[in-house]
Amino acid sequence: MTEAVAALISSIAPADDLERAHLHEAAAWVARTADIYRRVKPATPPRHLVTYVVVTTPERDAVFLVDHRKAGKWLPPGGHVEPGEHPGNTARREAEEELGLRPELGAGSAPLFLTITTTVNVDSGHEDVSLWYVTTAAPDAEFTLDEEEFRGGRWWTRDEIAAADPALFDPHLSRFLAKLGR
Known part of the structure; x- marks a missing residue:
């Protein structure tokens, strides 16, 4: 599966110098370890x-974010890739x-963005290599939020x-x- 992850990373066109650096570091990390x-x-x-x-939204003028209890931030829904799981399948799962949403994502899906971030408020600090996938929903879509993980959720305009x-x-x-607006 690390080959598939390496291919996903190499398919992302960087939007800026920081993403270029994150992509380079993520590719090197995947190449040197299977422990991802x-x-x-x-x-x-x-x-x-x-x-x-x-x-x-279809017009890309708003994003739905969740108020994550542990992180103490408004974040896109998401989570950890399970061993052997394709990241596109993780995004769908x-x-x-977390939302009760069934997006058109899966093993053939490609992420738009990649970041490397040290976590906050969750533990003493670890790094998440995050693949950012995109899907759409109507502004009046109803979501079923995971109340154990989130205090709530809402649409945020740019x-x-x-x-x-x-x-x-x-x-x-x-x-x-x-990058999404380009």
């Missing part, structure tokens, strides 16, 4: 593969588990995100939105 899946919560190994599923405190969100969300 979290096996023990929260941080074994200390760097592991995750997916985000960014739900956007997480969208179903303007609302730009006007809010950046600390409320994943540190790479604004960069992702810039």
Whole structure:
């Protein structure tokens, strides 16, 4: 499966210098180890593969974010890639588990964005290599949120995100939105 992950990483066109650096580091990490899946919560190994599923409107003018209890941030839904699982299947599974949404994602799906982020508020710190997938839903879509994981969820417009405190969100969300808008 690491070959499939390496192929996904190489298929992403970087939007900026930071994404280019993250892509280079992620490719090197996958090439030097097969230990890319979290096996023990929260941080074994200390760097592991995750997916985000960014739900956007067809016009891409808003994204649905969840208020994540442990992270203390508004994030796209997502989660850890299980050993041997294709990240596209992880994204689909997480969208179903966390939102009740059945997106058109799977082993053939490609992510739009990649980031490497040190976690906050969850443990003493580990790194998530995050593949950001995109799907759409109507603004009036009804989601069934995982109440154990989230305090709530809502649509955020680009303007609302730009006007809010950046600390409320994943540190790479604004960069992702810039890439999504291209």
